[in-house]
Amino acid sequence: MVVQKKRNLTAYQSLIRESESKCGARRRHLKIEKSKLGRNASLTTSKALAKQNKEDVMNNNELPNEENDTTIQRVLAMFKDPAGHVQYLKSELFARDLLKLCNKTRLSMQNEPRCVYIPSPCYVFGDIHGNLEDLHFFSDNIWRLGMSLTAGNFLFLGDYVDRGKSCLEVLSYLFAMKVMLPNKVFLLRGNHETRDVNGWEEHYGDRSFIYQCRARFGDILGYRIWEQANLVFDRMPLAAVIDQDIFCVHGGRYPQACIW
Ligand SMILES: [Mn+2]
Numbered sequence: 204m205v206v207q208k209k210r211n212l213t214a215y216q217s218l219i220r221e222s223e224s225k226c227g228a229r230r231r232h233l234k235i236e237k238s239k240l241g242r243n244a245s246l247t248t249s250k251a252l253a254k255q256n257k258e259d260v261m262n263n264n265e266l267p268n269e270e271n272d273t274t275i276q277r278v279l280a281m282f283k284d285p286a287g288h289v290q291y292l293k294s295e296l297f298a299r300d301l302l303k304l305c306n307k308t309r310l311s312m313q314n315e316p317r318c319v320y321i322p323s324p325c326y327v328f329g330d331i332h333g334n335l336e337d338l339h340f341f342s343d344n345i346w347r348l349g350m351s352l353t354a355g356n357f358l359f360l361g362d363y364v365d366r367g368k369s370c371l372e373v374l375s376y377l378f379a380m381k382v383m384l385p386n387k388v389f390l391l392r393g394n395h396e397t398r399d400v401n402g403w404e405e406h407y408g409d410r411s412f413i414y415q416c417r418a419r420f421g422d423i424l425g426y427r428i429w430e431q432a433n434l435v436f437d438r439m440p441l442a443a444v445i446d447q448d449i450f451c452v453h454g455g456r457y458p459q460a461c462i463w
Pocket of ligand 1: 330394
């Protein structure tokens with residue numbers, strides 16, 4: 204789904220402030236301010252496109268903020284050609300990269316409110332469920348030059364793991380994108396981003412996230428990766444609002460969740 208409002212060229216800039224409620228609970232509020240970020244962003248994009256020829260883009264991937272991050276470079280290379288990276292995907296290096304990415308993603312999410320406000324244009328994606336082919340389809344058709352050179356924001360509605368065979372590959376790519384573009388990529392929490400669901404090996408068998416962690420890296424390291432990924436899931440926002448107009452949330456979230 205593509206949400207785009209043609210008339211609205213301005214973006215909303217959000218500032219987070221904290222306050223204390225009557226019962227003493229700390230709450231985060233978002234102050235939304237209109238700005239001309241949208242127009243500036245598109246000028247930046249066209250400048251970047253003019254600067255880099257197509258070959259540069261294909262070779263260097265998209266690394267504006269994390270240019271020297273070899274972890275991200277390895278994950279992006281893997282995503283481009285998974286068949287050529289079979290050894291890497293089985294290696295301890297991939298396990299270490301996953302742990303690093305979990306850590307960085309958690310840090311980048313810790314200041315996000317439970318409901319994130321996103322300006323249009325925004326691409327919205329449903330359940331990926333460990334399906335690398337789906338992600339490749341989107342990448343080939345929606346962000347061919349990479350997310351950083353594609354105008355707009357990217358919102359994923361949750362359920363990244365379970366059911367599919369490539370949970371670790373999908374997660375590493377999405378986390379790398381979040382780390383690289385924290386204000387452009389947003390990952391909501393789905394009902395599979397909970398330990399009860401993604402640890403339910405009896406039900407999902409070899410398609411369960413915990414099974415894939417342990418089968419790939421052994422019980423100890425596999426369990427560690429599973430837990431670190433779940434610590435990221437614990438920090439994920441639950442909802443998003445595009446242009447203060449379109450409410451986005453994963454179906455199946457428990458009803459008592461407090462979004463605000
Ligand atoms: Mn679901």
